Amino acid sequence: MLLASQEWGHTLVEVPYRKYDIPTFDTLIQRRTLLTLGAGLALGGCGAAVPGLRWWAIGALGENAPELLPAFRTATGVAVEVQALPWTGAHEKLLTGFAGNSLPDVMMLNSAWLPELTLIGAVAPPAARSSLLADHVAGAVASVEVAGRAMAVPWTADSWVQFYRRDLLAAAGYAAPPLVWSEWMQMARAIKRRQPDRFATLHLLDWPEPLFAFAAQQGVPFLRDHATRGNFSSDGFRTALGFYKGIFDERLAPVTTGAEAGDTYVAWRHGRFAILPSNATSIGDLRRRTTLLPHDLWDVALTPGPRGAGAAMARGTSLAVSHAARDPAAAWALIRYLCDPAIQRRVYDITGDLPTRRSAWRMPEMRTNPVSATFATQIAHSVAPPAVPEWERIVAEVQLVAEHMVRGDYGVEAATVEMDKRVDRILEKRRWLAERGRAA
């Protein structure tokens, strides 16, 4: 009873970048994902018999990937079979796929997973001076590098900005959210004063992005001792955590997680909160829901910082050839096609995911559209996560402690000590390897 349907569990809540993104009605029931996964399972048994390339793509990009492929087929004659994975299950599926020797030829990845996948030898890197690595925006290539070597090709760029309701901010006397922490808090209080049963912003407690954005602005590394210990009790991180906690203490954001939030956009439309911090996923989501949220109702602004527009964590996806690719030349051809500026530009039109190619940014509308232009600025001011295989787990663990802190189980000081304790335990194996000179 309890075990039979485990594999379906992955497909239920489609939340990009693991559990961290926006829950919506669309994403709660992913019929297409279910169907695609079902087909994938059915084909799994006879994978070797399927001709052409196999490609695992994730989230909204995965669902819309088939739209991109006919031109590739016409040009090369190579058939591509896409399997769409939900963000919640993709990381597990890649590791399990490696262990079970069933990885596809081409994989779409959250670039932050590259250190881990490089460690186990799941990816075949592009040639060192490949033209695929040229013409990218600043930081994009760095985001796919592990120990100085690019292991994949950047495909989409992303960061973390504020989506805000113009009308609700105007009612509180603001044209746009201020970008300095103290002024931002003034604005949030003003919104709260107008309607005490509502909130200024939404920081879902299972989203690590807001906290890590505030922390990234401090200029203090997250890890120390050659990335073998946590650095979360540093003054910088404590400042960020204090600011984060203050937002909840003053009830400027609801104490809630994504699993129970219902449809975020409906709640935003109803004015339950005025500012939705989010990433490029929301560009696509909002385009699909113009009837709910007409474009003149909202705008975007940079992430606030202690002394003005602040940094956020760099995010983004990349495309990699797996170690098990049967036809590497065809696999690289597919990546070259998908990373072409014109295709990246088209991806932006379809899903809202932003390009990494400079020439794609020079195409119509990219720099002139205020939304994508704001994202471009934020992406240029983003901080790359430390390239250690344990990073995903560290983020999850730190955010869990932060959630407990918000719910009153820890003070700021105690929370940072607990974070370091947990992170040090996660990094124990890394220290052991480092002592023997074997750490990746």
Added chain:
Amino acid sequence: MTRQARAGLGFVLPVMIGTVLVLVIPTIGAALLSVTDFDIYALADIANLRFVGAGNYAELLRMPLFWRSVANTALFTAIGVPAAIATSLGVALLISSATVRWKPVWRVLLFAPYVTTLVATAVVWRYMFDRHNGLLNYALSLISIAPVDWLGDPRTSIPATLIFIVWKAFGYNMLVFIAALSTVPQELAEAARLDGAGAWARFRHVTLPAIGPALLLAAVLSVANFIQIFTEPYVMTHGGPAQSTVTVLYFMFDQGFTWWNLGMASAVAMIVFVVILLVTAVQARLGKRNEWW
């Protein structure tokens, strides 16, 4: 070996081979893994594997989240098993009552949740539990009770999940009980009635002893199932809020497949294995003493 013994062996052998291949060998494998620190580094290079002896078990006993998951699972089991069995038995008694018409229709309707897809029903229940638009809070509002954040409050998340689990699972035991109730000799009940036994006395001294074995079987299976709760919290709450619905198996899944700490996950699996073995042994012994087998 007699001809009879050979024939017996021939019948048993296929099952024995299957059991050894899919049960005994993996269990031994998990036991071996549980004394190593098999993780992502070991997956990369087996030279990075360390033998840690009882280290994983010691570490588990020190981990607050493990104890949290044990406490959550114990709570699920302690409330869930009696609730599930009482619901199944109550409904079975109602359906078996001589005054109920359309019995097959009722049976099908009440059994339907058990055979519907778990994830699909979980999604529907998530909407029912919704704080703002949910049916449950709407019903509560009719009797002037303030809305409850069912899945969002760490204090109500387990009861809310349990409501769903009981609703989903009671049908199976209900069928078992209906079958058992149909074997209760009517003459005994009538004789007891003539002797002046009331409804409760007839249930306690006639019906209950007769369905004892079925009850025990249901209890053993339910406890074993509840200890292995995973999918429901995974789908409904992702273990949240504040890890209030992380069960032992959810913890094991997270360790094993999300973070690829297979050594640690295997240690959890071995603990669950031993616990279920113990629970079953205790219940079997209890049943023997009451001569229910």
